[in-house]
Amino acid sequence: MSSTTNYILGVFDDEDEVLHAVSEVKSKGIKIDEVYTPFPIHGLDTAIGHERTRLPIAAFMFGTLGMICALSLISYTMVFDWPMIIGGKDFFALPNWIPVTFEGTVLFTAFGLVITFCISNNLFPGNNVEPLDLRITDDKFVMAINLDKNKLGQDEITKALKSSGAIEVNVK
Template identity: 70%
Template sequence: MDTNQKYLVGIYEDEDEVLHAVSEVRGKGVKIEEVYTPFPIHGLDVALGHPRTRIPKAAFLFGLTGLTCALSLISYTMVFDWPMIIGGKDAFALPDWIPVSFEGTVLFTAFGMVFTFLASNGLWPGKEPRLFDLRGTDDKFIMAVNLGSNRLSENEIESVLKESGAIEVNVKQF
């Protein structure tokens, strides 16, 4: 979302209405920027046409990085830097390294996913929040339509939103 953008904001009262409205509005050729809800709605991401998330692949890569770092650190310290014979075991005792390797994997995955989530959602320190309507955090469902990315006029989009069940349609500029 760029600065100085003009949006039409449709406000809905019910999650079934907004889910049905998304299909209806998209069917009439209106590109919806986003829908904001006070709680998750099953199937809304599919109705909006969002692609499947790549978060599991990122988690796997972070975990693999953590496992590699943990095994590298343990093998360097226990085999090359300061080899010690503990309990008569070999310095390269892979089964003994499993708990530390698991913890390194979990640590890297957890921190990596937090930073990935914050970066992908644009939630960095000092970022100004974009609230289309304060009621969207309480009990209303907000559909934001960017007027700059649609071919239809403002009045046509407003009538499409009202026909789809919006109780209120507002103009918001950022």
């Protein structure tokens, strides 16, 4: 969020109130930019209108890449580079490679998802973002409404937030 953008912040005390307020505010034609909560609220993402995340697709891709890399490394080292007969088995003993392949899949998936999550949410070292309200991380629920993206004025949005149960309304 840029510092030149004006936001109206509706502060709520209870998670049920903010969940109910989202549907009330959206029914009045107000576009909600984001709702900040100290803990996850079930159903809030669909109430706001967020799309389903694509992280499972990325997880599958990273897992597939990990499996291919693990199988390639094992097959290269055990079949081509340094073939050894271990326990009277063939050079290409696929059942013996399953545990290492599984571990490689899990390793690539875990590291890949952490990196993807951090990049997609701009969470990297040196990126200091100030919260709109310091109480977001403690005990309050804050609904942020961008004034530039809404057709209604500041007074109408403030009235809508107050009528939906906001304990205070601030402009940042």
